[in-house]
Amino acid sequence: MSNNPTYSRSQYFAVGVTFSMLLATSLLRASEIDFVRDIAPILQNRCWDCHGKDEQESGLRLDLRIRMLRGGDSGLSTVVPGEPEKSYLIEVINHVDEDMAMPPDEDKLPAEEIELLTQWVKQGANWPGQMDVLVEEESDHWSFQPVSRPQVPRRKVAKDQTNLDAVADSSVKIREVMNNPIDEFLLETLAQHDLSFSQPAGPRSLIRRASIVLTGIAPTPEESADFVDAYAIDSEQAYAALVDRLIASQHFGERWAQHWLDVIRWAETNGSEANLYRKNAWIYRDYVVRAFNEDKPYNQFVSEQIAGDSLGAGEATGFLVAGPHVPAATVGREPTAIRQARADRMDEIIQTVGASMMGVTMGCARCHNHKFDPITITDYYSMTGVFQDVEFGARFPEFATEHPRRQRGDALWKEIAQQRRVLREIGDWEEDWGAYREMHFKPITTKAIRVRFKMENLGLDELEVFGTANPNENLAHMRRGTKVTGFPQEGVDGRNPIGRVNDGEFGTMAWRAKSTKDSDDPSWVRFDFERPESISRLRMSSNREYFYDTDYLDKKPYLPRYEYSLDVLKDDGTWQSWLGTWHVNTQLDKQHPERKTALSEIQSAIETLAEEGPQPSFVGRFVQPEMTYVLHRGSPENPRDEVIPAGPAIFDGDLNLASTDSGAKRRAQFAKWISSPQNPLTARVMVNRLWHHVFGTGIVPTTSDFGKAGALPSHPKLLDWLAAEFVEPSVVFRSSAFAMCEGDMSEGDIVEETGSLQPWSVKHVIRLLVMSNAFRQSSTPTTEGVTKDASSALLWRFPPKRVEAEVIRDSILQASGSLDHTIGGRSYRIHNEKKVYAQWEVVSNHGPETYRRMLYQERMRRVDDQMFTAFDFPDCGQVRARRPVSTTPLQALNLMNSDFVMEQSQLIASRAKKESDDDLRLSIGRCFELLLMRQPEPDELEACKDLAQQTSLALVCRALMNTNEFAFLP
Structure with a gap:
């Protein structure tokens, strides 16, 4: 050599x-x-x-x-x-x-x-006359400038039109009562085009529009009728009460969580060739639902998703690993392929953060400086340095003490500890934790141990040793200076070296050995500690990564029952046998009947813990961060200058970090920077996203690109006012009156029962939008409006739009009375169990077990669900800040002939008959109410009667599902 x-x-x-x-x-x-x-x-x-x-x-x-x-x-x-x-x-x-x-x-x-x-x-590159010029990134682009609250164009409301005495008791000083500021900005722009708002929408249209926008579910006929009655008495009060009820609904969080999940490409498979399932990834989805329902301040929402492991919200970091990735088993063992895959995974994180929170196409700077925006390749790799400790995979989420799973887990651990005390008095025992087996034995202090195996085929991705001083510290880990040797040193065929048993990495990269069971030269592992250690447990696994990360494979990860003996090194240099594999000891069970009972109790608690307590979930795992380098032309094979973790320089992204700082500190600093009111993008991007989902198009149509290649805002002053209002709210709601407030408001101050002045409140901004006259106007086109603004970008009318796939499906279930309103939990299954490299197949996409909201359907990448994919349901491979809206024959075919529609139309028809005493005319009217929230016109009734008599009432239901009235937001 x-x-x-x-x-x-x-x-x-x-x-x-x-x-x-x-x-x-x-x-x-x-x-x-x-x-x-x-x-x-x-x-x-x-x-x-x-x-x-x-x-x-x-x-x-x-x-x-x-x-x-x-x-x-x-x-x-x-x-x-x-x-x-x-x-x-x-x-x-x-x-x-x-x-x-x-x-x-x-x-x-x-x-x-x-x-x-x-x-x-x-x-020194001396250049006379140019030595004092400094390098500074600068841009005059509108979205990169600080947010400054513009003055609201005001048309004062007469005092006799407001209820000033209703807010007189408030501790907030009311400066002026006015129209909704949103309307004032819009009307100012409309006036410049000789346009104004359209007539108000009717109450039936209004409740359907508000219900779908806010909760994603159409109202029931009863809710619609009640609202129409209340609207006739006091339209303003009725509408304000409706908005408050919908925003307070638990379904609000489900609706807005779906929008967020679209942007970050969240799914429950990794999208690679194997497209493996991500076990318990739904934990993150439920976190997002709760966050919107609780109106978690957006700056906190952002921070937790970046650094939730430090903030008692460990499940929130599922955000960082929401995008697709190629697992290690698919990457293989070629070092260049491993490095490239790691770089690709980091890019997925940068894309997710850039698109969702920053509204900047950061990925464009991976290989060269951004072509349009002042984002350099150095900025890109500095930002990857922030997330160097993040790896795609599973871990136990860190929960705050008040989290229900944390509390349930603590109770179960007490039960386990109680039974362990019983066993400790008797002798050694083994516990099966699914991902690994754990052997408990009498504590012994030693400087080295040797584990001799009595197995023909051995695979160990990790062999951990724990002691009494710090029960959760792996004493065998290489980072503690523990040395590992063994036989065979290089593993099977020299490809599976012994060093893998204590590198802290779980998965397919394991140490593998072969020998005959009675061999004179069996496989063994030796650990030499840096100092004598007191040990009391061994933990072994063959592929812990598969157990934690994936599921629904027809061949589960194999966890063998290891056969081995443990020797400890004595002070005189000789070995002492300390443990033999006698975990199934019938003789000991006979002598101590309580042993078998205690083991059974522990195993039962372990199974319950895996379901009800903190459980390994695909929310990312953490590794030791490495130095970060600029990769020339994006290639990991061409590292250049080292960079420190930071945000983009154009946004003052210096985080005061060093390359030696921990991953947790890096992400915490980045979270503080990105959620700061001084960041020019964070608030702008989010309020624009909220506007997009309320009105169908953002003030900036390119909702995830606020750079020079993105679209310009249609109402720039309104966007900045909303961003400022988001961070520092000043508007108080009181029915139709909007009051501007003086003085500083402390976080949590509540003003009246209908308004909150909590900073960064998503619900506050959404309430502002849907309470506007712009939202409440008719969608009927006018000749003048279409001529001057065909796209309705100026909002002279409410722009009609087709509802999303989820709304169609959930509203059908609501009409049939089948919808399960349970919030959160595991996704319902529609797919098969598969071999590792096979494809997922839809087994059944209908039936009682699937009657939950579509948000809870298994979300698999690269899989057609055989119905709602036709309605532009996203594949989750690409960022979907706004979904495309297509019109294809497959949509009509699915809404007429799919198994789901055939089943639900029968249920709706049966419900209508039952609730109408089997009277055909009344049953048809009930079908209209259940699906369209209204009674049929006389000609509609006659046509449907003829169709029902010739075929069935179920076919009438299918016809109604295919109407634009059902599929479009009025």
Whole structure:
């Protein structure tokens, strides 16, 4: 074997540059370099035609020193003063990489010119007249500017039209009672186009619109009738009460959680070739539902999803691993493939954070500086540095003490501890935790242990050792300095080395050994601790990752019953046998009947704990963060300069972090930065997203791209007012009156029963939107409006839109009386169990076990659910900040002939008959009420009567489901 050291390409280049500079000392002295005499002519003759004032190929300009320091699209500094080995200019003129050689081909600079440039850089890249210019990222783009609350255009309301005395008892000083500020902004813009709002919508349209927008479920006929009656008496009071009831509904959180899950591409499979199921990923979905229902302040919502493990909301970090990924088993063992897969997983995290919280296409800067926005490749990799400790996988979520799962888990652990005390008096025992087996034995202090196996086929992804001082600390982990040796050292065929048993990594990368059962040379593992340790437990697993991360495979991860003996090293250097595999000891059970009972109690508690307490969930796992480097052209094989964890420089993203800081600290600092009121994007992006889901199109139509490539806002002042109101609310609700408040409001101050001044309140902003006259106006088109604003972007009418797949399905279930309103829990299953590399197949997408809201349906990537995929239900492979709306024949076919519709139409018809005493006319009317919230017109009634007599009432129901009235928001 050669003893010659190996070098990376960058190291070879550095050596080469150093060597060339040494040679040049005989030809050229550094003191002789003069920019005007020696350097300017080279740049002018060789570079400025393509990289000068008039043209900058690849975004690179070489006629200004400041632009040299910043670099071009590659993101690498063209010149690093004093360090030619780090200067991209010196690399490209030396033709180190022929693909990036400059000048290209045979136009390479003469050696003497290369040497002049190299010496100039080494000397400090002195450029007279340009030495004091600083490199600063700046942009005048509207969304990158601080949020400033604009003045509301006001049309004052007469005092006799308001109920001022109703708010007189409030501790808040009322400055002025006015119209909804949203209406004022919109009317100001409409007036500039000689337009105004349309007539108010009717009460039936209004309750259906509000119910679907706020909860995703159409109202019942009874709710609709009650609202119509109340509306006739006092329309303002009736509508305000309706909005309050819907926002307080537990279904509100389900509706708005679905919108958030679309943006972050959340699904329950990883989307790779194997497309494996993500076990208990639904824990995160339920967190999002609760957050919206509880009106968790948005800045807290954001922070918990970035750093929930430090904030008592560990399930929230499912956000970070919501996107697709390729699991280790699919990646294989080639080091370059492993590095590339890791880089791809980091990119998925950056895409999720960028699209959902920042509204910036951060992924565009992975290989080069962003083409449109002032986001550099350095910014991109600095941001990956924030999340270097995040890995796609499962862990036990960290819960606050008041969390129900934490409390249930604590109670079950007490039961387990009680039974362990019984067993400890008797002897050794084994527990089966599904993912691993754990052997308990009498404590012993030793500096080394040896585990000898009596098995023909052995696989260990991890062998852990625990003691008495810190029961949760793995004493065998390599990071503690524990040394591991064993036989066979390199595993089976030299591909499964012994080092894998204490590297802290679970999964397919295991130590594997083979031997005959009675072999004289059995497999063994030895751990040498840095100091004597008191030990009392061994924990072994063969593929813990599969058990924690995935499920619904027809062949479950195999957990063998390990056969082994444990030896401990004595002070005199000899081995003492301490434990043999006698966990199934019938003789001991006979002597101590309580042993068998205690073991049974423990195993029962373990099973209950896995279901009701904290459980391994696919919300990400944490690893030791490594140094972060800029990857040239996005390749992990071309690492360049080290970067520290930070946000983008254009947004003052310095987090005061170092590369030695823990992953938890990095994410906590980033969470604090991104959720700050001073961040120009966070509030703007979220209020625009809320507007999009209320009105169908955002004020900024490109809801996840607020950069230069995104669309401009239709109402920029209104957007900034909403963003400011989101962070620091000032509007008090009182029926139709809106009051602006003076003075500082402390968090949690409640004003009247209908309004809250809690900062960052999502419900507050949504209430503002749906209480506006803009939301309550008719959707009927007018000739003047269509002529001047065909897309209704100015909101001269409420823009009609087709409802989402979930609304169609849930409203059908509601009509039949089948909808299960249970909130949260495991997803209902519609797919098969499969082999690892097989595809998921829909087994049954209808039936009583599926009668929950569609939010709770198993969400598999790359799988057609055989009905609602046709209605643009997202695949979750790409960010869906706004769903496409298509019209295809498959939609009508599904709403006419699918098993689900056939089943539900029969149930709706049966319900209608039962509730109408089997009178056909009344039954038809009831079908209209259940599906369309109204009675049929006379001609409709006659047509449906003929159809029902010729076929069935169920077919009438199917016809109603296919109407635009059912599928569109009025």
